Amino acid sequence: EVQVLESGGGLVEPGGSLRLSCAASEFSVGSCVVSWIRQIPGKGLEWVSAIVARGETHYIDSVKGRFTISRDTSQNTVSLQMNNLRVDDTAIYYCAKGRPSASIFDYWGQGTLVTVSS
């Protein structure tokens, strides 16, 4: 059964760093798009970052230069390194697997909460 499991969320002060991890089961992170998508409390979904099968990475403008997505195909994981965190980065972060050759997400994890607060 395809599964996606996030970890690494927590409470951090503004300007701090966190590293989120996404562990994949029954699919290869090197063969599809894997994205991080967040939901700010009380708000809608916001796509944050993606790494595609060819290894290209993409980011929403508000996190460029602060967040870095990467993958480890030997561990079958995707990570999101988040630096210089801001209060408005507070959200539930979901990892999601893309359908074959498409950035449409057919499997999502349960999410991990990131709280940025002093």
Place this chain on the structure above:
Amino acid sequence: ETVLTQSPATLSLSPGERATLSCRASQSVGIALAWYQHKPGQAPSLLIYEASNRATGIPGRFSGSGSGTDFTLTIDSLEPEDSAVYYCQHRGSWPLTFGGGTKVEIK
């Protein structure tokens, strides 16, 4: 960036009624559009991809239509478990974007 505008923001209907949700794109995305259902405390789930294709395991009462800039998600014969927020998302170009969501309430 392609902006997706969903309407209405909230839809309150009775069981058995039909829900019609709209998603309008600021520029053409062809049929590169998906719909998701998101219930509180759960992960979002894919309903429709490529504008009109139901994802695996999705009941036939959910259907999608449209192309270009105007898309519709229709839920026939609403059931209590359809209470959720529904989002559209395009995959036509980077950055990916989601619509603001439509909350469907079952009376």
